[in-house]
Amino acid sequence: MSAIVKHRLFWPCVTLVLLLAVNAGFNASFLSLQWRAGHLYGSLVDILKSAAPLILVSLGMTLVIATRGIDISVGATVAIAAAIAAWMVGGSLTIVDGVAVHASRFPMWAAIAAALAVALLCGAWNGLLVSVVGMQPIIATLILMVAGRGIAQLITSGQIITVYYPPYFFLGNGYLLGLPFAFWLAVAVFGALALFTRRTALGLFIQSVGINPAAARVAGLPARRIMFWVYAICGLCAGIAGLVVSSTVKSADGNNAGLLMELDAILAVTLGGTPLTGGRFSLAGSLIGALIIQTLTYAIYSLGVPPEVNLVVKAVVVFIVMLLQSPEFRQTVTTMIRRPAAGGLAS
Amino acid sequence: MSSDISLAATESSPRQAPAQRKPPRRIDPKYAPLLVTIALFVVLAGFGSVFYNGFFSLQVFLNLLIDNAFLCIVAVGMTFVILSGGIDLSVGAVIALTTMTCATLLERHELAPGVVIPLVLVMGTAFGGAMGFLIERFRLQPFIVTLAGMFLARGLCYLISVDSIAIGNSFFSEVSQARIAVWGEASISIGALIALAIVAIGIYVAHFTQFGRTVYAIGGSEHSAMLMGLPVRSTLIAVYALSGFCSALAGVVFAFYMLSGYGLHAVGLELDAIAAVVIGGTLLSGGVGYVFGTLFGVLMLGMIQTLIMFDGTLSSWWTKIAVGGLLFAFCLLQRVFEARRPGR
Numbered sequence: 001m002s003a004i005v006k007h008r009l010f011w012p013c014v015t016l017v018l019l020l021a022v023n024a025g026f027n028a029s030f031l032s033l034q035w036r037a038g039h040l041y042g043s044l045v046d047i048l049k050s051a052a053p054l055i056l057v058s059l060g061m062t063l064v065i066a067t068r069g070i071d072i073s074v075g076a077t078v079a080i081a082a083a084i085a086a087w088m089v090g091g092s093l094t095i096v097d098g099v100a101v102h103a104s105r106f107p108m109w110a111a112i113a114a115a116l117a118v119a120l121l122c123g124a125w126n127g128l129l130v131s132v133v134g135m136q137p138i139i140a141t142l143i144l145m146v147a148g149r150g151i152a153q154l155i156t157s158g159q160i161i162t163v164y165y166p167p168y169f170f171l172g173n174g175y176l177l178g179l180p181f182a183f184w185l186a187v188a189v190f191g192a193l194a195l196f197t198r199r200t201a202l203g204l205f206i207q208s209v210g211i212n213p214a215a216a217r218v219a220g221l222p223a224r225r226i227m228f229w230v231y232a233i234c235g236l237c238a239g240i241a242g243l244v245v246s247s248t249v250k251s252a253d254g255n256n257a258g259l260l261m262e263l264d265a266i267l268a269v270t271l272g273g274t275p276l277t278g279g280r281f282s283l284a285g286s287l288i289g290a291l292i293i294q295t296l297t298y299a300i301y302s303l304g305v306p307p308e309v310n311l312v313v314k315a316v317v318v319f320i321v322m323l324l325q326s327p328e329f330r331q332t333v334t335t336m337i338r339r340p341a342a343g344g345l346a347s
Numbered sequence: 348m349s350s351d352i353s354l355a356a357t358e359s360s361p362r363q364a365p366a367q368r369k370p371p372r373r374i375d376p377k378y379a380p381l382l383v384t385i386a387l388f389v390v391l392a393g394f395g396s397v398f399y400n401g402f403f404s405l406q407v408f409l410n411l412l413i414d415n416a417f418l419c420i421v422a423v424g425m426t427f428v429i430l431s432g433g434i435d436l437s438v439g440a441v442i443a444l445t446t447m448t449c450a451t452l453l454e455r456h457e458l459a460p461g462v463v464i465p466l467v468l469v470m471g472t473a474f475g476g477a478m479g480f481l482i483e484r485f486r487l488q489p490f491i492v493t494l495a496g497m498f499l500a501r502g503l504c505y506l507i508s509v510d511s512i513a514i515g516n517s518f519f520s521e522v523s524q525a526r527i528a529v530w531g532e533a534s535i536s537i538g539a540l541i542a543l544a545i546v547a548i549g550i551y552v553a554h555f556t557q558f559g560r561t562v563y564a565i566g567g568s569e570h571s572a573m574l575m576g577l578p579v580r581s582t583l584i585a586v587y588a589l590s591g592f593c594s595a596l597a598g599v600v601f602a603f604y605m606l607s608g609y610g611l612h613a614v615g616l617e618l619d620a621i622a623a624v625v626i627g628g629t630l631l632s633g634g635v636g637y638v639f640g641t642l643f644g645v646l647m648l649g650m651i652q653t654l655i656m657f658d659g660t661l662s663s664w665w666t667k668i669a670v671g672g673l674l675f676a677f678c679l680l681q682r683v684f685e686a687r688r689p690g691r
Contacts, residue, residue: 147671308505
């Protein structure tokens, strides 16, 4: 029993279950699942579907945070990838003989490949600044965060690009084996990353770079190369998320796509038990963290609380999680609990 | 100006100062980023004056200050936070919260501006101080604490009202329209004057008070500052409280400027403020930098906007790309100077 309680995924799981229970308590039909139109249908499926982009971004962010870094440009990367993909498959809608014909500028595979390549490039740029130039991660990624939105708007010429190409919608709205395709995509990325970090020494390398970069280098680890690739992978994950986002809303908005997503991703990683100081990381924790945030958002909407309160609730959650993670805070609380007990004994 | 800069230089790195005083003509690399910024500002201003009609006028330059007064005030507070080795991401949200609070108190509760303005200033200071307390007392990362503060402040705005609230108060609209003649036709707004005053006070506090020197010392090495017996804990909290105060004051100036309160005011301003501080020559690792440089950082951002506006053919998103590029160039420059500095 104590082994279960001490497992680091215990508290994230408890939080998720509690949130689901709250949802189910207020909304009886919350847990019900139906088979409709060839796929599962219900609130839980909705949560999986809308959590997919955040899960993708959080997975990449987990690796970055594990190396003691941070990537605040993921939102901008999402916007850039979405803009490129939407522009390339966007094309125009023409009516020929009463039938709508969708002319895309490029084949869909080319659009997806180009968007992912550019996202990888964005990540590599961050990696270059952090690992080779040696900038602080916050500032290095701040550059792309500021310029990236401008680049995304440049691609979309400041407009919202609408996509008319139905096969592209499958990414964000399609279903595979009854579950949303986007969720399968997130699971696939999770599986691949978990395989690389748990079945090879890479995970250990990433942890050691996060715990002590200098010691890792002295021990013979290619610390710089690892850091570079971690940021590149984070960019790639953000790119996949960008594809999903643009496919779900069938359009790309350079200004608002992925806005504040970096904050949600950092929150998801923190909730999942990966400390911001680097070192030990948990990909599964981040996955659960992202689901927690999405369930929380869902709960706020379904409880009839105005959605604006969402931000306040998130802020309170961050404060609580931060304080619980702080050793100083735990110590303060422990002494506060112990002190009255000692006084009680004396009297 | 030069006297307090050299004072700061000796304060933050006593070891290098004598060595660099020997060759009198060489410029101290410490000032290099600041000098580059000022030179670039002059070059950009010259470029605009040559290529665009009507660019070279006092009013265009005063407009830089008028349109960026709130950014300037926020950036001064941010300079202190970054000098201490921290960062404050909540400034934009605190501005929005301040405009919102001003608007509701003035319009819905009909309080006098003389009551409202001190109240919001105290509120901003307390908000910053609370974040500083969390950062200092529980050793939390400034980045994440101020991020949560940003969520909280924006969320509180929406709790007050989702929609924009117009400010019709006569005092606010009078201040908003007031212009003080400077030279001939050119004039300046009250907000810009407040910004200039804050810059002057910031320079004084940074270089001539114990508080300022302690901030530089903490930025240089918090551990050493502690060992020297400096009041590290109270100073750290005070730095964030100062940033909160500056944000609230910027919020009041912003309310003068926009005459409304809205939860979406000043979105992303924290990034502009950080960019201005970096471009102004303050090292992000803390301990090195000048409030005076921040003024030029702000003017530089304003100059880029003005140039793009005067050009007319470039779209507004080029501003973001240009600011990003500039930020990159200055960070690179900082790395070069850091690498060259002896003893590292």
